[in-house]
Amino acid sequence: LTSVYPDHVWTAEGLRSDIVVRIDGDTIIGLETAGSQPVDVRLPGALLLPGLVDVHSHAFQRAFRGHVQWRAGDRDDFWTWRDAMYRTANALPPDGIEAVSRLAFLGLAEAGVTRVGEFHYLHHAHDGTPYADPDELAHRVIAAALDVGIRVDLLRAVYGRHSAPRELQPEQRRFGDRGPDDALAAIARMKKRYAAEPRVTVGLAPHSVRAVPPAWLRELSSFRDGVVHAHVAEQPREVEECRGESGRGPLAVLADAGLVTERFTAVHLTWPDPGDADLVRAAGASVCACPSTEMDLGDGFLPLSLRTGDTRLCVGSDSHAVHDPLGEARTLELHARALAGRRNVMAVPGDRHAVAERILRAASIDGGRALGGAGEGIRVGAPADLVAIDLDRTAAAGVPPLEAAAFVSTPDWVVASWVGGRPVISHGRHPARERIVVSAQRWL
Numbered sequence: 001l002t003s004v005y006p007d008h009v010w011t012a013e014g015l016r017s018d019i020v021v022r023i024d025g026d027t028i029i030g031l032e033t034a035g036s037q038p039v040d041v042r043l044p045g046a047l048l049l050p051g052l053v054d055v056h057s058h059a060f061q062r063a064f065r066g067h068v069q070w071r072a073g074d075r076d077d078f079w080t081w082r083d084a085m086y087r088t089a090n091a092l093p094p095d096g097i098e099a100v101s102r103l104a105f106l107g108l109a110e111a112g113v114t115r116v117g118e119f120h121y122l123h124h125a126h127d128g129t130p131y132a133d134p135d136e137l138a139h140r141v142i143a144a145a146l147d148v149g150i151r152v153d154l155l156r157a158v159y160g161r162h163s164a165p166r167e168l169q170p171e172q173r174r175f176g177d178r179g180p181d182d183a184l185a186a187i188a189r190m191k192k193r194y195a196a197e198p199r200v201t202v203g204l205a206p207h208s209v210r211a212v213p214p215a216w217l218r219e220l221s222s223f224r225d226g227v228v229h230a231h232v233a234e235q236p237r238e239v240e241e242c243r244g245e246s247g248r249g250p251l252a253v254l255a256d257a258g259l260v261t262e263r264f265t266a267v268h269l270t271w272p273d274p275g276d277a278d279l280v281r282a283a284g285a286s287v288c289a290c291p292s293t294e295m296d297l298g299d300g301f302l303p304l305s306l307r308t309g310d311t312r313l314c315v316g317s318d319s320h321a322v323h324d325p326l327g328e329a330r331t332l333e334l335h336a337r338a339l340a341g342r343r344n345v346m347a348v349p350g351d352r353h354a355v356a357e358r359i360l361r362a363a364s365i366d367g368g369r370a371l372g373g374a375g376e377g378i379r380v381g382a383p384a385d386l387v388a389i390d391l392d393r394t395a396a397a398g399v400p401p402l403e404a405a406a407f408v409s410t411p412d413w414v415v416a417s418w419v420g421g422r423p424v425i426s427h428g429r430h431p432a433r434e435r436i437v438v439s440a441q442r443w444l
């Protein structure tokens, strides 16, 4: 039994002050008005939020952070970056993937993340040979997340070709499946293996319409037992190629295959077709933007039509260029303003805290829903996944608490976090920080 007493709590019913949050095991069992009762953890000056959720991560990409911020030739774009990413992907042995993933998840945890969706597409040795345990690298990534202490939703990627009609190239052999059954069998094995570990779930991730043939997509729609994520319309070239093959855009192709449901998350969707916003909303699907990576790679902007209305939005760190989930979510609104030439775009008028709450939801509750969670927020009976943000900062002086977190905070304001009631960050630090950084160093 633990009790936590911050200055403010953003509960499922809104912001409340002088509340003690009581935790038993992995669950919130009480939100009590503070009085004379003893408390275990006092957090003066802090705002307690639901744990932040990074919906879209490729953890190994943390290995080349900062090493691609220069231009080797006349042209540098997504595709030249991808060449560098492939070199990194193929250079890391299992130990390196685990160590780098642990570092990536440490960085996320220090930024307040309690749950990560790991879009995992490194399956084999670099020449395509399966490991003795065909799920070896997935186990390594899961072990890294559990070692850091955060929840992980392993989104097992399916990857079948370079692009229509080209087969897998040598640098892609590490990602390849022989068919949809390879992926579905891997998911079944992992679900069994992690059945007793509540911090792990397994979902399906057809990599993209570029890398997965339409016939495979149709077969994959038989998957019912978890969430489905795919990269959708990240780059114009991918959209053109998709039109050339199928006569339609990527989201329409995924929908035709039966994959766009309330369990689906479209990652990026920077170059959608005109009907895509309606398609996503009608299905009750989620859209995961990754603003820092989309800026870093020159992808473009999620269009305004997908930021407004009741689209369920969430965010991902994707390439691990930075770890700042609240900053990513804030960018959804700030880019919306830049695109619209107006202010306070992502919420209905008149509600004093609606914009800040939309940003905070995208970084937490709605991210959790995209990964199959209940999206409950802080309420009695919900899992005790919590993050405390320190508002006792010069930059927060006089700023309303929700707006301070949504519009001003930086990752170093995170002072504490809990995953299923277990502390992960305490006093602004992860207890294994040194060990994790040192063990990753040689692979960076």
Ligand SMILES: [Zn+2]
Pocket (backbone or CB within 6 Å): 056, 058, 119, 231, 267, 318
């Ligand atoms: Zn991605």
